[in-house]
Amino acid sequence: MTINEKQDEIIDTFELFDDPLDKTQYIIDLGKKLSPIDEQYKTDDYLIKGCQSRVWLYAELKDNLLYFYGDGEPEAQIAKGLISMLIDVLSGQTPENIANADLYFIERVGMSSLVTSRRAGGLNSMIQKMKQYGSVYSKLHA
Amino acid sequence: MEVQTIDIDTVRSLFPVLDQKVNGKPLVYFDNAATTQKPRQVIDALTGYYEGYNANIHRGIHTLAEKATSAFEETRAAIRRFINAPSTDEVIFTYGTTDGINLIAKTFGRQFIGAGDEILISTMEHHSNIVPWQMLCEEKGCILKVIPIHDSGEIDMEAFDRLLTDRTRLVSVGHASNALGTVNPVKEIIGKAHAAGARVLVDGAQGASHLDVDVQAMDVDFYVFSLHKMYGPTGMGILYGKREILDAMPPYRGGGEMIREVTFEKTTYADLPYKFEAGTPNIADVVAAKTAVEFIEALGKANIAAHEKALLDYATAAVATIDGLRIIGQAREKVSVLSFVIDGIHHEDMGVILDQQGIAVRTGHHCTQPLMKRYGISGTSRASFAVYNTIEEIDILKAGIERAVKMLR
Numbered sequence: 001m002t003i004n005e006k007q008d009e010i011i012d013t014f015e016l017f018d019d020p021l022d023k024t025q026y027i028i029d030l031g032k033k034l035s036p037i038d039e040q041y042k043t044d045d046y047l048i049k050g051c052q053s054r055v056w057l058y059a060e061l062k063d064n065l066l067y068f069y070g071d072g073e074p075e076a077q078i079a080k081g082l083i084s085m086l087i088d089v090l091s092g093q094t095p096e097n098i099a100n101a102d103l104y105f106i107e108r109v110g111m112s113s114l115v116t117s118r119r120a121g122g123l124n125s126m127i128q129k130m131k132q133y134g135s136v137y138s139k140l141h142a
Numbered sequence: 143m144e145v146q147t148i149d150i151d152t153v154r155s156l157f158p159v160l161d162q163k164v165n166g167k168p169l170v171y172f173d174n175a176a177t178t179q180k181p182r183q184v185i186d187a188l189t190g191y192y193e194g195y196n197a198n199i200h201r202g203i204h205t206l207a208e209k210a211t212s213a214f215e216e217t218r219a220a221i222r223r224f225i226n227a228p229s230t231d232e233v234i235f236t237y238g239t240t241d242g243i244n245l246i247a248k249t250f251g252r253q254f255i256g257a258g259d260e261i262l263i264s265t266m267e268h269h270s271n272i273v274p275w276q277m278l279c280e281e282k283g284c285i286l287k288v289i290p291i292h293d294s295g296e297i298d299m300e301a302f303d304r305l306l307t308d309r310t311r312l313v314s315v316g317h318a319s320n321a322l323g324t325v326n327p328v329k330e331i332i333g334k335a336h337a338a339g340a341r342v343l344v345d346g347a348q349g350a351s352h353l354d355v356d357v358q359a360m361d362v363d364f365y366v367f368s369l370h371k372m373y374g375p376t377g378m379g380i381l382y383g384k385r386e387i388l389d390a391m392p393p394y395r396g397g398g399e400m401i402r403e404v405t406f407e408k409t410t411y412a413d414l415p416y417k418f419e420a421g422t423p424n425i426a427d428v429v430a431a432k433t434a435v436e437f438i439e440a441l442g443k444a445n446i447a448a449h450e451k452a453l454l455d456y457a458t459a460a461v462a463t464i465d466g467l468r469i470i471g472q473a474r475e476k477v478s479v480l481s482f483v484i485d486g487i488h489h490e491d492m493g494v495i496l497d498q499q500g501i502a503v504r505t506g507h508h509c510t511q512p513l514m515k516r517y518g519i520s521g522t523s524r525a526s527f528a529v530y531n532t533i534e535e536i537d538i539l540k541a542g543i544e545r546a547v548k549m550l551r
Contacts, residue, residue: 024495
């Protein structure tokens, strides 16, 4: 699936929810499904700055596709859910497509109202970090 | 004094902001320790000033300037009465509590605290009662010492006795803690500090609207607070100081209003309180602040305190049954602050889910990072109550927390 197809899928899912609490529950549950990452990646080098809670992210290139792996401290469930959703959208795509992705689903699913501005700062940091990986790997490859 | 029951419905009707839905639910505003909402009369006083007699004060000869000056000085008189200061000369307008503490650090501190001198603060201080002293100590070589607290959130008074020495120049403590709710024994602290020859600054940000403040009975040297935490406008605060100390202090900011005569060779300064009020002040907010003071006085501070205590007691008992919830700050005497953590749940997640239910609480370190470190936590969720809050709202909070716990576990 392309990045946009994935985004559209998330938008469709969120349209099923009337209550913002149900959206939050969905995000929390996504966080719970996140596979734990190896302890070696839970360092400051992989920490996403700007998050209130601690979230780590790293990427690996395989056959010119970039795969993301993320995790958060156990209590940070909404943050873990958000990174899980971003990984779902962006992981397994080409670095170029990741770097240039227009992530319109965030606005469309009402995530900007779902997360506080302080947490939205964290969400933006997550997106920036993933796009940065995309940008760096696309230049390496070029 | 006999406590009278306040008609909360009537009080609530004075606060336009409370009558709204947030995320589809009726707003429950429990972030009062950060800032309180404003009653109609405060809002009207603000617009009344701008619509009726906006003018720069003190220097103008025209009618509007006279009217504005008079309203401005009436607030000073109201504040003097509110804190029982001996004179309006000792009531300095600032931009808030932080501004007041910085003023004292930059004037009293620079003049009277030198290398090797000691400043005592407590573990529970707000960053605004830590950082200005650290800056002063870097500049002057003085030493900042910290009075430890017990697990309950109360100051360790035995440790205070040990830390108070003939090198102590200033003790600076909060009247009440914004993060824990603890009411500190400021009268005892002031008595002991004075006996040791030290001055005392009380940070009244969390005290002024809840506690009886009589600066003469306390014998406090400096008392600072913000009007926006006591139903008044933002950007406006008070520094009370004893006349003999204020007189001995150099001015803070230089500019208009604070001078007697300026020549290029030498400038002489104005008398109190204007010596510390350089530039055009925050006239509109100062003018409106009087109505906030009158609002509190009309309800009666003791009556407000009784209502808030009833809310705190009810809330404390209500949340005690929530599995894994721990209240941070269990002092015997508290203002209406309920700070808590729940096992396995991040306070930010709690804040987001409560907000989605229309409940406004504060989450995080509450500008008290060293205090959070003392408890080994990164932050708390904090509900803080004001006169317009109700028992029903606490029931909503409890149900909201339970819902969040269910979602997150």
